[in-house]
Amino acid sequence: MSPKTPEQNARIRAESRQxxxxAxxxxxxxDGYERTSIAGIAREAxxxxxxxxxxxSSKEDLLRTLILEAFSGGDEQIANLVAADPRSTLRNLLKWFFDEMRQRPEHWRLITEITLRVDKYAFVHELAKAKMEEYVQVLSRLFAQxxxxxxxxxARLFVGILDGIGVEALVLKDDYPLAAMEKFLLKKYCDENK
Amino acid sequence: MSPKTPEQNARIRAESRQxxxxAxxxxxxxDGYERTSIAGIAREAxxxxxxxxxxxSSKEDLLRTLILEAFSGGDEQIANLVAADPRSTLRNLLKWFFDEMRQRPEHWRLITEITLRVDKYAFVHELAKAKMEEYVQVLSRLFAQxxxxxxxxxARLFVGILDGIGVEALVLKDDYPLAAMEKFLLKKYCDENK
Amino acid sequence: MSPKTPEQNARIRAESRQxxxxAxxxxxxxDGYERTSIAGIAREAxxxxxxxxxxxSSKEDLLRTLILEAFSGGDEQIANLVAADPRSTLRNLLKWFFDEMRQRPEHWRLITEITLRVDKYAFVHELAKAKMEEYVQVLSRLFAQxxxxxxxxxARLFVGILDGIGVEALVLKDDYPLAAMEKFLLKKYCDENK
Amino acid sequence: MSPKTPEQNARIRAESRQxxxxAxxxxxxxDGYERTSIAGIAREAxxxxxxxxxxxSSKEDLLRTLILEAFSGGDEQIANLVAADPRSTLRNLLKWFFDEMRQRPEHWRLITEITLRVDKYAFVHELAKAKMEEYVQVLSRLFAQxxxxxxxxxARLFVGILDGIGVEALVLKDDYPLAAMEKFLLKKYCDENK
DNA sequence: TATGAATGAGTATTCATTCAT
DNA sequence: AATGAATGAATACTCATTCAT
Structure with a gap:
């Protein structure tokens, strides 16, 4: 009889949105942004x-929202990786990266694809540049220590390495020796005896 | 008006195709594969x-042809980079890579984009895997020497580094310090005094 | 919370409806009927x-209701314009018409637009015809006097003149010399010395 | 075997366009601009x-083309109506107008509807204003003579009359006494004995 | 009485592909 | 070998209408 309460509506909206x-x-x-249709998303959802x-408000607005959330979500997680000593921080970072590649490869595939299509989605350029510089600064301090x-x-090299391994793992999938590279990099960057 | 000789026809065909x-x-x-129209290609050509x-036979067939040619074209060029001693080979390779990134960034953007869209264009997976293994083998021998x-x-790391720097340079464009990274890597991998 | 009395409900209903x-x-x-959305009306209201x-019951029903009311509303007003002598009645009528064009041009734009879309909204045809005949009859008597x-x-000409000036004023807006035409017609139809 | 000649193509294009x-x-x-779908036009054509x-290039471009052609087509015809003496010119004009209303009522319905929806199609405002002023000037000279x-x-009144009669004839259709009004106006404006 | 989330048919527009010439 | 007019399926997006609360 009476309309739904604002709380009910908020919950319903949050769920649908999610x-x-x-999806x-x-x-x-x-499938990539261009190859995905609104109809397909609706069906999946x-x-x-x-x-x-x-x-x-549009397909692109949906993309933008996802990208922004993905980037900001990444930030929080990375903040949690900082440890007391630089070598542990590096270790956490490498482990987090390889875990992500194993657990959410498709998520990173999207980020990478979109990031490459910079011209069309100008806001990505700024975002990517800002992130990159932020990461480089943090890593730079670690390497200085x-x-x-x-x-x-x-620092730039390190970021590049992760990017490169990411791309290759996405392309070669199970044929890429993620575990071997993880071990190799941990030894190279985090071995105390070195 | 007069019937063309088979040779003339062959030449005409080769030219149009090219x-x-x-284009x-x-x-x-x-513009990316999806955003490019057949009409646009015809106009440009x-x-x-x-x-x-x-x-x-189709837009995708045209893409496939281009990819195959790009990959095989790369092979020839890389074969020319092999020098007498391993350090010079590495130096040639690095210089070639950074030159390409400066001179044909769009070409490499396409290769990278397509390579990432592996699922849709399955033949790329095999191609990329074969190339990767080939490069890794060659580099592996160099590092052994x-x-x-x-x-x-x-070797895997080295390939990853180039891939990663490539992606970043494509995204950040003029904001990426290509020259600095080139110098840095030349010193790291090719400095005799090291 | 407490149940409303029938009177309260009736008042609430009338207000919402109004x-x-x-809106x-x-x-x-x-904006025109087609370009107006139900969502927009609700927001405005x-x-x-x-x-x-x-x-x-539907968007069209809402339109129908408005049209009927506009036509019948016009009737009442026009009834008030009748004066003792025919020349004064004509003068009142002309003045009322030009006042309306100045004060509610958008209202008349809608009436005119809808009236022209006769096929789609068949009830308008009958309505317009009835009104037209009624006006012509009244005016006819005036001119006979x-x-x-x-x-x-x-009488038909007079109605046509008002219609025509209405359309032109709606189209040309401030570029149409409403005042000059008002004076001109008052002189033509209501000048005692003529 | 050989492609169509440019002449063939031009003819084909002209026909399809027409x-x-x-349609x-x-x-x-x-049905009005808004209620007409591109699919419907294609089917009809x-x-x-x-x-x-x-x-x-778009539905609106199609509309614009039609409007421009309708306006310019009218010009030519009206130019042909000018006669040696002003009374004959007026007679030709009135006859042309009533003939058009009988023969192409739908054509004039469109012109009128579009002309009323001025806000959305700003180019119409200018067009209509220019035409109106042109007609008024010509008629003004006639009435001066x-x-x-x-x-x-x-002159303004005369244009208004035609506009008004046009609107009413479009709305009332066969119920509007076009013939009677034609005779009436011819007598009023063109009777030599008057 | 009143709400607004949800629906799905309908819209204009794009574009890879075909085919008569 | 080459042309470009024509096709029609697919796309993103809109909006009148329904209905559970």
């Missing part, structure tokens, strides 16, 4: 096409 | 849309 | 979309 | 939806 975002993330990651536009002679470029 | 491929490569690289289907303790993984 | 109608009239007039369907030789066609 | 324009004119006029976009005391406003 389902749509999860979109899955499909964007699996189990809602009608039109509902999507109650929550996102470890007395590397050129910590800035070591 | 123009179409050049397609340019546009695929600049200065031919009619229909002609395209005399040479390629240079007495690295784990030459196989060093 | 707000919806006012719809405003938007239909400003400050009610939920669903409520609209408690009072009107003023000893015009062909009062029936003079 | 069929699409005729669009018909449907826009009958007997072509595929896509073909429409080979000739017009006929020694009317206020030729400018007489």
């Amino acid at each position: 389902r749509i975002m999860a 979109a993330m899955h499909l964007f990651a699996r 189990g809602v009608a096409k039109g509902l999507l536009y109650n929550y996102f 470890l007395n590397y002679t050129d910590p800035l470029n070591e | 123009r179409i491929m050049a 397609a490569m340019h546009l695929f690289a600049r 200065g031919v009619a849309k229909g002609l395209l289907y005399n040479y390629f 240079l007495n690295y303790t784990d030459p196989l993984n060093e | 707000r919806i109608m006012a 719809a009239m405003h938007l239909f007039a400003r 400050g009610v939920a979309k669903g409520l609209l369907y408690n009072y009107f 003023l000893n015009y030789t062909d009062p029936l066609n003079e | 069929r699409i324009m005729a 669009a004119m018909h449907l826009f006029a009958r 007997g072509v595929a939806k896509g073909l429409l976009y080979n000739y017009f 006929l020694n009317y005391t206020d030729p400018l406003n007489e």
Whole structure:
């Protein structure tokens, strides 16, 4: 008789929104942004096409939302990896990275693909640049503490290594020796006896 | 009006084909595969849309042809980089890589983008895997000659580094310090005094 | 919480209904029937979309209601314009018409637009025809009293003039010399010395 | 074997374009611009939806083309109505107008509807204003030659009359006494004995 | 009485592909 | 070998309407 309470509506909205975002993330990651249709996302989410536009103003707005959330979600997690000594921090970071590659490869595939299509989605350029610089700065300090002679470029190299391994693991999938590389890098960067 | 000789026809065919491929490569690289239209390729090539289907059975077939050629073209060039001593070979390789990133970034953007869309274009998976293994083997031998303790993984790391720097340079464009990284890597891998 | 009395309910109903109608009239007039959305009307009226369907069975029903009311509303006003002598009645009529064009141009734009879309909204045809004949009859009597030789066609002409000036004023807006035409027609039809 | 000659193509294109324009004119006029779908136009024209976009960049572009053509077509015809003496010119004009209303009512319905929806299609405002002023000027000269005391406003009135009768004839259709009004106006404006 | 989340048919537009010439 | 007019399935997006609360 009486309309739904604001709380009920908020919950319903949050749920629908979440389902749509999860479906979109899955499909964007699996098939790429361009190859994913709104109809497909709606079907995957189990809602009608039109509902999507109650929550996102366009397909690109949905993408933007996912990207922003992915980037900011990453930030929090990385903040948790910082340890007392630099070598442990590096170790945590490497372990986190390889775990992610094993557990959410599709998620990272999307991030990588979108990041490469920079021209079309200009906001990504700024975002990626800011993140990159942030990571390089943090790593640079770590390498300085470890007395590397050129910590800035070591930091850039380290980021590049992770990026490169990421791309290769995404392409070669089970054929890429993730475990071996993890061990190798842990030894190279975190071995106390070195 | 007069019937053409078989030789003339062959030449004409080769030329048209080449123009179409050049136009397609340019546009695929600049705008991405999905965002490039057959009409656009035909316009860029200065031919009619229909002609395209005399040479390629579909848009994807055209893509496939370009990818195959790009990969095999790379092979030849890399073969030329091999020098007498391993350190010079590494130096040539690094210099070639950084030159390519400076001169044909869009070309490599396409290769990278397509390579990431592995599921859709399954043939790429095999191709990429074969190339990767080939490169790793060659590099592995180089690192063995240079007495690295784990030459196989060093080779994988090296390939990963180039991949990663490539991705970052493509994303950050002029904001990425290509020159600094080139110098840094040349010192790290090719400095005789080390 | 406490159950409302029937009187309260009736008042609430009347108010909601009125707000919806006012909002719809405003938007239909400003943007046209097709370009106005139910969502927009609800927003303008400050009610939920669903409520609209408690009072009107469809968008078209809402339109119909507005049209009927506009026509019958006009009747009342026009009845008040009748004066003792025919020339004064004509003068009142002209003044009322030009005042309306100045004060509620959008209202008349809607009436005109809808009236033209006769096929789609068949009920308008009958309505318009009935009104037209009624006006022509009244005017015809006026012109007969003023000893015009062909009062029936003079009446039709007079109605046509008002319609025509209405359309032109709606199209040309501030570029149409409403004041000059008002003066001109008053002189033509109501000048005692003529 | 050989491709179509440019002449063949030009003819084919002109024909298709014409069929699409005729279909669009018909449907826009009958159902209104908003209620007419591209699919409907294509069906009426007997072509595929896509073909429409080979000739017009959008639905609005198609409308614009039709409007411009309708306005410029009118110009030519009206130029032919000018006669040696002003009374004959007026007679030609009135006859032309009533003939048009009898023969192409739907055409004029479209012009009127679009002209009223000025806000959305700003280019119409300018067009209509220019035409109106042009007609008023020509008529003003005619009325001056006929020694009317206020030729400018007489001209405006005359244009208004035609507009008004047009609107009413469009709405009332066969119920509007077009013939009677024609005779009445011819007598009023063109009777030599008056 | 009133709400607003949800639906799905409908819209304009794009584009790979075909085919008569 | 080459053309480009034509096709129609697919796409993102809109919006009147329903209905559980």
